[in-house]
Amino acid sequence: MKKNILFLFIFLISLIAQAQLTNGNFTTEIDERFKNLNKTTITSNILIDRVFSMAEIQTFNQNLRKDTSNVSHFKQAWSELYRASYTKNFPSVDIFKNQLKAKKYTSNVVPIGIINTAFHECNFGTTEQNATVSYNSSTGLFSNIAGKIPFIKKQTTIIAPLVTKASGHSITFTTDNLFKLYKQGKPIKNLILYTNNSSFSLISNYNLRTTNFSTTYQNTGLQTLRFVVTYSDNTSKTTYGTVNIIKPVTYAQRDSSSNLLTIDSDDDLLFQGYDENQVYRGLNEYRIYYDTQNNDEVVNKPLYIIDGYDPNDSRKIDAQDYINFNPNEDKSIIDLMKYGNNINLIDSLNHKGFDVIIVNHPVYNRGNKTIDGGSDYIERNAYTFISLIRHIKSIQQGNEKAVVIGPSMGGLISxxxxxxxxKKLAETGDNTKWNHNTRLWVSFDSPHQGANIPIGVQKGIQYFAEVLDNEGAKEFINEELNKPAPKQMLVNHYTNNTSLPVGAPNFRNRFQNALDNIGMPQNLRKVALLNGSIYGQLNGVSSGNYLDIDTKIPILFGLFHFNLLHSDFYHSTNIKSGSQKFLTFSNDGFYISFLFWKITIIKGRHTYSSPSSKGSYDIAPGGHFGAHKILAKESNSDSYWSAWGIRWVHTLTTRSTIFDPTHSFIPTKSALAYTGSSTLDEYLADKNRVCTGETPFDGYFAPQNNEEHIFLTNENVNWLTEEIMGNPQNPPVYIRPFTIQGENTICYSEYKTFTIDAISSCQSTTQxxxxxxxxxxxxxxxSITVTPIDSSTNGLGWISAKREGGNTVIDDKGIWVGKPLEQFASFRLVGNTQIFSQQWSRLEASGQFLIPEYEKDLYTFDYDWSIPNSEIRYAENKRIANIKPYYTGNINIGLRLKNICGCSNWYTRQFNVVYEGGGTGGGGNVLTPVFE
Structure with missing residues (x-):
């Protein structure tokens, strides 16, 4: 271990003085640095240091610790040994995986993989005095020292089950020479598997046993298999592997359900994919759940539910369709139809007389081609569904028109x-073939304008796959991102070379154009059920950091450590204009930290998003999913890290921090097939978008808050049930706060109009x-136009507007009717108890203080004073009168109010003006007048 560390340290320090010599990956860089070294001593043909060993082959089972493998680690180890080989004289990991897949083992079989081979690693010495190589700092190349051998030979033994899980009452273990790798070194003489208090001989006297071995586990859970190896020199080693064993449980078979049936697409409904060179016939599975009213097994009222995206057919129709059903892990289509207090929509529909037909997309073979129906071309599944409609029509009793419900991708298929x-019916007039006989189509959170997986997540996985040659990441890309359906649906695909959201070349635009050209079905009622917020509620923070992943290897008691990965993931920006670019995925690269040094060995990668006029798909209002939550869950481990299948083994410490567990998956506007503004986070709740013509649907239901994709609630099920029963429902309209606008005063015999902004007939009626x-x-x-009843109705009035939708909003506007009232024309002397001649005194209109604060803007009166024999200066729009009488004696002071309608009666008070110092007025402070 120390020698290997020293090699890495010497190599990495060399990079301080010498830049990366190649533009290739880790292997090409190592080969360039080592090209002058004599490699004849590498008799194993494998120099493991040519790859960065995430499987830690250098230390695995080297008597340093208890080592445990699993299928992902085993594949990674096989891949690294192959890539580290100078001559490829054994199958690549891709061939290995294809051979494993071709075996088609049943779910209760656990094949065992065996790697036992010699390899070489660098031994450059531990000090300068015992170094076995020399280094040229100007060229960055290593060379031999005479008489020194820089490589040592070691042997690795890795044994693991080649499946992640097995389920069955009896579990069978098997071996196959295809999955045994041995090139050099000590061969295995005997190999014994210990598990479940039983032992099985896998290799006996150097021969691989072809006999299968079975055992029965009592409980579900992760099982550790112990392998005891005896080599040709009679030395031994113990190693371990893990597999998840699922103990099947019994379940109650649903009543009135048919057998699982299949349907092939008809001869006139074959489809050739965008990257295929011939047409292929589609295939679907379906099961009929007959109604419970007629108590028969006859289709009278068909209602179809078409499954959505489901790669590798992990989601079956019902529990009985799993070979071994695990209720803690397996979620069937039936399970997804549950809502509220464990109520199942299928049961409810059966009780209402509907024969529910659930359609699934299995994995099937056409000649040498395997088609994964759950992620296959949407058109091929659509053609197969047409064939099913034809078949059901041929066996249906009566002429009841069908209902079709398409959740997620099932909405696009249907x-x-x-x-x-x-379209074909209009062209041919052939009712038998082309009349769908459907009265209601329900699109359930379906991506009519595309779906979204954050590009940061996709680019992160691509980085792990391409730069780190990680097999788990490669498998995820092949199985989840590169299948036809995701390439058709994802608005932003990792294969694009732009910072703007762009789909997979030759897939995304081609499919969307085909979908738009064929349009929406018209000869039925079409409604949309959404999980995205109609309030414009975002699913996160623009350019926000939603996940950090940090991975380290502590070495030599923490004196220094390898920082292998530090990855940051960010939402794309919701800024809709500008030229600044924003990070969506950032990785510092492979680097090593030693005291104050940080030396990069593989350059980092950064992915950016540019402002888009639509805004951010990552945080747009919409049905949400948690792709990065799954990534984070997989990554948190001290013993190994599994992120999208990536396995870091043993001494690695990986920690991920989730800042935002969800992202927008099906944007609200996509599910609504919205034709108005392209801005993703627009507030849509205040209008009936069917009425405005901004959606092609005849009705829709959407929540105020974003919900999990394909999530049933009491509210949306009630709305949906009414639609299914033939009672059309209005879309929910959630009223925004509004303000009545108009003047504050109206005179007798006047007619004045008051309005509400941005109110259209597509919003609710104003009361x-x-x-x-x-x-x-x-x-x-x-708007509303009003007039006073008569001239005797002076005083405060009001106008109220009420609008009701999914909520109720009321606005009241006060209005002064007629001329002012005399009661508000009172005034008072401020600061003194007496008015003096030749001195300033202050008078304030006091009626204003009788008016409630929230109404004061309605009392927009002017003040008219009558003050004789005085110098007068006014303030506050004449509400304050500062007076300086010329003479002593009595004066009558009056005040009246006026507005556009007229004046109030005079309010008068008599004051005795005295000479200052006369002593008859009670005295008081002399005020400094306030003037306008």
Whole structure:
């Protein structure tokens, strides 16, 4: 271990003085540095230092600790040994995986993989005095020292189950020479597997046993298999492997369900994919859950539910369709139909007389081609669904029109199928083939304008796959991102070379154009059920850091350590204009930290997003998913790290911090097939978007807050049930706060109009009301015109507007009717108890203080004073009068109020003006007047 560390340290320090010599990966860089070294002593043909060994082959089972492998670690180790080989004289990991897949082991079989081979690693010495190589700092190349051998030979033994899980009442272990790698070194003489208090001989006297061995586990859980190896020199080693064993449970089979059936697409409905050179026939599975009213097994009222995206068919129709059902892990389509207090929508529909037909997309073979139906071309699944509609029509009793529900991708499949049938019916007039006989189509959170997986997550996985040659990441890309359906649906795909959201070349745009060209089915009622917020509520923070992953190897009691990875993931920006770019994925690269040094050995990678006029797909209102939550969950470990199948083994410490557990998956506007503004976070709740023509659907239901994708609630199920029962429902309209606009005063015999901004007929009806001193002359949804009852109704009045939708909003506006009232024309002397001649005194209109604060803006009166024999200066719009009488004696001071309608009566008070110092007025402070 120390020698290997020293090699890495010497090599990495060399990079301080010498830049990276190649533009390649780790292996090409190592080969360039070592090209002058004599490699004839590498008799094993494998120099493990040519790859960065995430499987830690150099130390695995080297008597340093108890080592445990699993299928992901085993594949990674096989891949690293192959890539570290100078001559490729054994199968690549891709061939290995294909051979394993071709075996088609049943779910209760656990094949065992065996790696036992010699390899070489660098031994450059531990000090300068015993170094075995020399280094040229100007060229960055290593060379031999005469008489020194810089490589040592070691042997690795890795044994693991080649599946992550097995399920069954009896578990069978098997071996195969295809999955045994031995090139050099001590061969295995005997190999014994110990598990479940039993032992099985896998290799006996150098021969691999072809007999299968079975055992019965009592419980579900992770099982550790112990392997005891005896080599040709009679030395031994113990190593371990893990597999998750699932003990099947019994379940109650649902009543009135048919057997699992299959349907092939008809001869006139074959499809050739965008990257295929011939047409292929589609295949679907389906099961019929007959209604419970007629108590028969006859289709009378068909209702279809078409499954969505499901690669490798991990989601079956029902529990009985799993070979071994695990309720803690397996979630069937039936399970997804549960809501509320464990109520199942299928049961409810059966009780209402519907024969529910659930459609699944299995994995199937056409000649030498394997088609993964759950991630196959949407068009091929649509054609197969047309064939199923034809078949059900042929066996249906009566002429009841069907209901079709398409959750997620199932909405696109059913949309394409129904619209295609209408197009062909118009062209041919052939009712038997092309009349879909459907009255209601329900699109359930379906991506009519595309789906989203954060590009930061995709680019991070791509980095792990390409730069680190990680097998788990490669498998995820092949199985999850590179299948036809995700390439058709994802608005932003890792294969693009732009900072703007762009789909997979030759897939995304081609499919969206085909979908738009065929349009929506028209000869039925079409409604959309959404999980995305209609309030414009975001699913996160623009450019926000939603996940950090940090991985280190502590070495020599923490004196220094390898920082292997530090990855930051960010949402794309919601800024809609500008030229600044924002990080979505950042990795500092492979580097080593030693005291104050930090030396990069593989350059980092940064992915950016640019402002888009639409905003951020990552945080857009929409049904959410947690791709990065899964990534974080997989990554937290001290013993190994599994991120999208990536396995860091043993001494690594990986910690991920989640700052935001979800992201937008199906944007609200995508699920609504919105045709208005392209801005993703627009507030859509205040109008019926069917009425405005901004959606092609005839109705829709959307929540106020974002929900998990394909999430049933009491509210959306109630809305959906009414639609299914033939009772059309209005879309929910959630009213925004509004303000009545207009003047504050109205005079007798006047007619004045008051309005509400941005109110259209596509919002709810306005309910107007007025105070009893006003009469409504006319009203519309946007405005009201009123007039006073008569001239005796002076005083405060009001107008009220009420709008009801999913919520209720009311606005009241006060209005002064007629001329001012005398009661508000009072005034008072401020600061003194007496008015003096030749001195300033202050008078303030006091009626204003009788008015409630929230109404003061309505009392927009002017002040008219009558003050004789005085110098007068006014303040505060004449509410304050500063007076300096010329003479002593009595004066009558008056105040009246006026507005556009007229004046109030005078309010008067008599004051005795005295000479200052006369002593008859009670004295008081002399005020400094306030002037305008």
């Amino acid at each position: 949309r394409y199928a129904l619209a295609f049938m209408e 107007w009301s007025v105070s009893n001193n006003l009469i409504i002359s006319s009203q519309t949804n946007k």
